[in-house]
């Protein structure tokens with residue numbers, strides 16, 4: 533009896549697996565999960581009303597360390613597509629969720645898994661050996677690459693291609709949506725570039741090394757970090773060195789991600805006559821930042837206002 537039941541269960545599971553592997557039913561929306569809000573926003577731009585998308589991480593969370601709500605396991609179980617930042621940004625929390633989801637479609641070798649880093653320009657790919665002493669260095673390059681709008685465009689294009697592959701009937705719709713996004717992004721970019729142009733070459737300090745792509749695009753010069761090494765909390769010795777370097781070079785801006793303690797940045801600002809800017813590296817990091825466009829609007833507005841008032 534027990535045998536029959538277990539065989540019945542096995543056959544049922546197999547049938548269920550066949551059902552989920554079937555092509556997208558007509559009129560059904562692609563069910564997409566992204567690791568971060570930025571990828572969700574870009575996916576929404578190209579997917580429009582033919583998809584539903586949700587991010588596991590919230591924009592105000594440190595994307596290196598995310599505690600996913602149990603409800604996300606259910607979401608992942610039913611997902612047609614999972615889009616990740618890659619470059620080991622999510623290595624501490626996403627792989628176990630993918631395994632536990634038991635969803636064959638979103639496993640890293642399957643068609644329903646998309647690593648967005650393949651489309652982007654990646655900076656700081658380390659040469660030579662990486663050791664623990666270097667801190668939390670990402671061996672495949674800096675994973676905070678979405679903070680360059682040109683990468684946002686490349687990622688959106690890559691996502692549009694993947695959506696077309698999974699839902700070929702809507703391929704031209706996704707293509708159209710991408711072209712429209714591209715146009716709006718180009719217009720916004722001209723405005724952001726113009727706002728930042730007077731401050732070309734300005735030196736800044738950031739808490740974590742989240743901003744190399746942003747700095748490259750907008751011609752800022754990141755000359756130091758509040759963290760002594762990536763992922764390592766501030767130490768008195770390093771903080772003192774940083775203060776001395778900032779005084780020497782007259783550096784006034786300290787950019788801090790919203791999930792870090794402000795104690796050390798505030799004391800550095802006091803010692804240097806500088807200014808702490810809580811800049812969000814992700815959509816949803818601050819209330820007004822509801823999409824990929826608002827992300828740059830918000831951060832650039834903060835920076836420009838700060839540059840006007842210091843020095």
Ligand SMILES: [Zn+2]
Nearest residue numbers: 740741742762
């Ligand atoms: Zn990082």
